[in-house]
Amino acid sequence: xxxxxxxxxxxxxxxxxxxxxxxxxxxxxxxxxxxxxxxxxxxxxxxxxxxxxxxxxxxxxxxxxxxxxxxxxxxxxxxxxxxxxxxxxxxxxxxxxxxxxxxxxxxxxxxxxxxxxxxxxxxxxxxxxxxxxxxxxxxxxxxxxxxxxxxxxxxxxxxxxxxxxxxxxxxxxxxxxxxxxxxxxxxxxxxxxxxxxxxxxxxxxxxxxxxxxxxxxxxxxxxxxxxxxxxxxxxxxxxxxxxxxxxxxxxxxxxxxxxxxxxxxxxxxxxxxxxxxxxxxxxxxxxxxxxxxxxxxxxxxxxxxxxxxxxxxxxxxxxxxxxxxxxxxxxxxxxxxxxxxxxxxxxxxxxxxxxxxxxxxxxxxxxxxxxxxxxxxxxxxxxxxxxxxxxxxxxxxxxxxxxxxxxxxxxxxxxxxxxxxxxxxxxxxxxxxxxxxxxxxxxxxxxxxxxxxxxxxxxxxxxxxxxxxxxxxxxxxxxxxxxxxxxxxxxxxxx
Numbered sequence: 001x002x003x004x005x006x007x008x009x010x011x012x013x014x015x016x017x018x019x020x021x022x023x024x025x026x027x028x029x030x031x032x033x034x035x036x037x038x039x040x041x042x043x044x045x046x047x048x049x050x051x052x053x054x055x056x057x058x059x060x061x062x063x064x065x066x067x068x069x070x071x072x073x074x075x076x077x078x079x080x081x082x083x084x085x086x087x088x089x090x091x092x093x094x095x096x097x098x099x100x101x102x103x104x105x106x107x108x109x110x111x112x113x114x115x116x117x118x119x120x121x122x123x124x125x126x127x128x129x130x131x132x133x134x135x136x137x138x139x140x141x142x143x144x145x146x147x148x149x150x151x152x153x154x155x156x157x158x159x160x161x162x163x164x165x166x167x168x169x170x171x172x173x174x175x176x177x178x179x180x181x182x183x184x185x186x187x188x189x190x191x192x193x194x195x196x197x198x199x200x201x202x203x204x205x206x207x208x209x210x211x212x213x214x215x216x217x218x219x220x221x222x223x224x225x226x227x228x229x230x231x232x233x234x235x236x237x238x239x240x241x242x243x244x245x246x247x248x249x250x251x252x253x254x255x256x257x258x259x260x261x262x263x264x265x266x267x268x269x270x271x272x273x274x275x276x277x278x279x280x281x282x283x284x285x286x287x288x289x290x291x292x293x294x295x296x297x298x299x300x301x302x303x304x305x306x307x308x309x310x311x312x313x314x315x316x317x318x319x320x321x322x323x324x325x326x327x328x329x330x331x332x333x334x335x336x337x338x339x340x341x342x343x344x345x346x347x348x349x350x351x352x353x354x355x356x357x358x359x360x361x362x363x364x365x366x367x368x369x370x371x372x373x374x375x376x377x378x379x380x381x382x383x384x385x386x387x388x389x390x391x392x393x394x395x396x397x398x399x400x401x402x403x404x405x406x407x408x409x410x411x412x413x414x415x416x417x418x419x420x421x422x423x424x425x426x427x428x429x430x431x432x433x434x435x436x437x438x439x440x441x442x443x444x445x446x447x448x449x450x451x452x453x454x455x456x457x458x459x460x461x462x463x464x465x466x467x468x469x470x471x472x473x474x475x476x477x478x479x480x481x482x483x484x485x486x487x488x489x490x491x492x493x494x495x
Contacts, residue, residue: 051117053110063110074120083466083487084355084400087347087391088150088173088480091384092143092196093366094407095459097414101374101441102381104415105326105433113381115388116405119462125475126458127409130165132157140456143366144207146408146477147199151359153481161195161232162203167221169203169229171492173484174241177357179494183242183291183350187342189305189383190363191248193232196408200359201239202232211254211266224258233266234259237273242290243349243358245342247301249279270297281337290349298342306331307364308338309379313449314372314427314441320420323430323438326375340386347394355400355488360387369411370452372427372443377413395465402465402487404480410457412445426452 055062091098103113112118129138129145138145142158149155152162152170163169174184188197193210204222209215215223215231222228229235233251236244252267261269270277275297278284283298290296310329315321337345343360350356362384368376388405395401416422418430418440426444433439445453461480463471467487470479485492 052107052112065112070120081466081487082400082489083402085351085395085398086357086402086404086484086488087343087395088357088359088484089343089384089388089391089403089405090147090196090359090361091365091381091405091407092190092361092363093369093409093411093454094362094381094384095410095455095457098365098369098377098381098407098411099460101413101415101439102378102385104435104439105374105378105431106382108434111434113385115385115390115392116462118392119388119403119405119464119468121464121468121472122460122462123472123475124458125406125461125471125477125479127477128155128456129158130155132160132165135165140454141409141477142195142207142454143408144195144199147196149477150406150408150480151199153478155478159207160205161198161207161209163205167205172200173357173481174200174359175239176485176490176492176494177488178240180488180490181354182488182490183352183354183356185243185346185350185356185358185360186241186246187243187339187346187358188246188361188363189339189380190246190361190367191251191304192236192244192246192299193248193251194246194304194363196361196363197244197246197359198232198236201241202235203229204232204235210248211251212257213254216257224256230256230259234269237266237270237275240273240292240295242292242356243296243298243346245284245296245298245300245337245346247299247303247305249299250302252299280335281341282335284337284342284345287345287349296349298337300336304364304367305336307368307376307379308332308383309375311371311373312375312429312431314374314429314443316427316447318420318422318424319418319428319430319438319440321428321430323432324375325432326378329376329379338386339383340390343387343390347390351394351398357484357488360391362387366408366411369413369443370450372429372446372449372452374413374429374431374441392464400466402463402467402484404461404463404468404471404484406461406480407459408477410455410459412443412452412455414442414444416440416442 051065053063129141131138151172154170206219209219224230278298310327365380391403395403418438428442431439461471470483
């Protein structure tokens, strides 16, 4: 098995270099540091990762992001294979339109999203799920099925967490990494029980089975009293990542109904299992150790963490409305850590000689999109950028670290013409961004805020570091499971 993985690595490396030799510059996404290409010499592995347009965008060549041919630089950057660490960063509900909106508003049309736009290799992956009844493709996935895809390598039905279409548990990257002796982490801005963080630590047939109460009602086959592995929260505690950061404290007040910890609250169970529980940014920052003897459970809100920017909900009636600027959310206080800070702390705690696997999610890009809230959405994309920057800063120093950034599914937001005479479906909001002109943001899948829907488009995936070439071109959402475990050299059968 180990020999097969080594042969796979050799084949992938050879294929990646062949692709580079015929020119990967056409596949590069716009990216870079704030000062633009060639200005600050921001390079990694021989690749100029500065990608902002620094000229007059109205002049010939003023909008270009590349300063020279990239073929050899990209070839040089992908010669190293075999990663010690992997950091997988997810923007929930974040496809190209969400990235474009954030870039245009916060950094300008010719600007760059720090971290995200600096990743030198990029492609797209397909995100469809499986219809549980027909066993045929379901073209619009939810976060549970999409997360199960990359976490386990298995496509499944919408609502399934870590199980196949038959409800059979599928092992995750985090579980396999831990079995192979690596440290592991799971970080999110949502409830820890939400679909994306849950797919790395739990296996339930219905994504809402947060605690024992919901599990008894919604997926009784998974309940401890019926011989199952328990609720998402109970399985999280048993999976024992070295670092877990997010929200969802309300569920920890529920009481176990069976098993070793029957009659105890999930909070009491976490303490009995030896978890260090932290509830604020200051307590998180004071941490200096996280391992299997003293795993960290940081839970910073009863539900989802508050969004960093305040709501600016879109309305019916097109763009016959005043344009607004986004504002800070007063509900986001200093007690709540930002995603970039959680990512830096997790990396610091997980960094060790043997290696680690860390999943990080900016989860409320999706939730703001459902709410037709462009400001909330952009703010959480800024948080995503901060998290990727933290990961990339570490990877540029530690050349053995693979950073992968993607979204789990496409969503409804679109930039449209700001013409007040044009009829508009759905809901629309007019913003004033970095460049000073109006940006019209439309949500066309519902007339009700809170009911905007996912869409079925393929999603951008980008990477830096050893094994990054595997994201190039078109892949599927299940592919990351295989090349992440291959790059880490993991025995996928090890218990």
